[in-house]
Amino acid sequence: MKRFFGGIFIEKEKLQEEGISHPIKLEYYKHINEEINEKNKYGITIVKTEYTTEKPKVETKDLKSITDDESKIDEILNLFKNNQVTTIHSEEIIADLIKSGI
Numbered sequence: 574m575k576r577f578f579g580g581i582f583i584e585k586e587k588l589q590e591e592g593i594s595h596p597i598k599l600e601y602y603k604h605i606n607e608e609i610n611e612k613n614k615y616g617i618t619i620v621k622t623e624y625t626t627e628k629p630k631v632e633t634k635d636l637k638s639i640t641d642d643e644s645k646i647d648e649i650l651n652l653f654k655n656n657q658v659t660t661i662h663s664e665e666i667i668a669d670l671i672k673s674g675i
């Protein structure tokens with residue numbers, strides 16, 4: 574099951590620095606595995622929508638089985654949202670956060 578956690582549009586200044594002229598929206602979802610014996614019950618889904626002049630381009634990244642601690646997944650989701658983390662480097666960031674003990 575997925576629960577919406579939050580969404581944000583990437584700041585216009587950041588997009589302009591990268592040479593991007595269209596809006597990009599990021600949505601973050603808490604993934605909850607409801608299997609009784611499942612280890613690492615919580616994960617994250619990121620949905621990136623680029624609003625180009627044509628039809629919107631949607632990219633989704635599912636990162637399942639990250640932790641069994643709901644407060645940790647909420648902390649990671651807040652970090653992702655506050656820092657506008659996209660689908661591209663999300664796996665590396667999760668690995669670094671786990672190594673650092675978050």
